[in-house]
Amino acid sequence: MKYNSVFDIIGPVMIGPSSSHTAGAARIGKAARNLFGKEPQWARIHLYESFAKTYKGHGTDFALAGGLLGFETDDTRMSQALELAEKKGLEIEFIEDSAKADHPNTARLIIGDGSDQLELVGISIGGGKVEITELNGFELRLSGNHPAILIMHNDRFGAIASVTEILAKYEINIGHMEVNRKDVGKEALMVIEVDQNVKDSILKELENASHIIQIAKIAN
Structure with a gap:
């Protein structure tokens, strides 16, 4: 495996406990927020495979919430993101989906407000890196690591x-x-x-x- 920099090996600066389950999840949530163009009022998040089994213990739930709130991976508020989302009126539902996924760390985010809605599928591929593989029914390959x-x-x-x-x-x-x-x-x-x-x-x-x-x- 080729590494482009030392950060590909040690992972991103982040709030733990896991680069795959926490930092990657936060980046998926933030990508959804950025593409939506504003902070959503509600979110339904389907979690698959490993994400579904370990999301509470590994912080995937609060990381996704933090990303939807616009937090970076090293934001000290990350571990309180669920409480902060609730205070802001952002309603988040986590669904442990039993369907098969192409990657064990897969999340489908359906977010919206009173007038708009967005659906996105993201996977956390390790070391805090992510790929966006679907947007509103369109298949794509977006790394999330570049503008x-x-x-x-x-x-x-x-x-x-x-x-x-x-x-x-x-x-x-x-x-x-x-x-x-x-x-x-x-x-x-x-x-x-x-x-x-x-x-x-x-x-x-x-x-x-x-x-x-x-x-x-x-x-x-």
């Missing part, structure tokens, strides 16, 4: 070009990109991991590009 832009767009000629031309204009380098659609000519999802955080002014320009429906970002 990213997620763009919902109409499956039309020129949609991808209109986005990449804007990113090139501002010298934003693309590290990973994929496009997924549910059917020809319907809605599609563009996932772009970049090397630096993208300014809100650039996101606004992207929103006005051809065939774009909605944009969300994950900052780093």
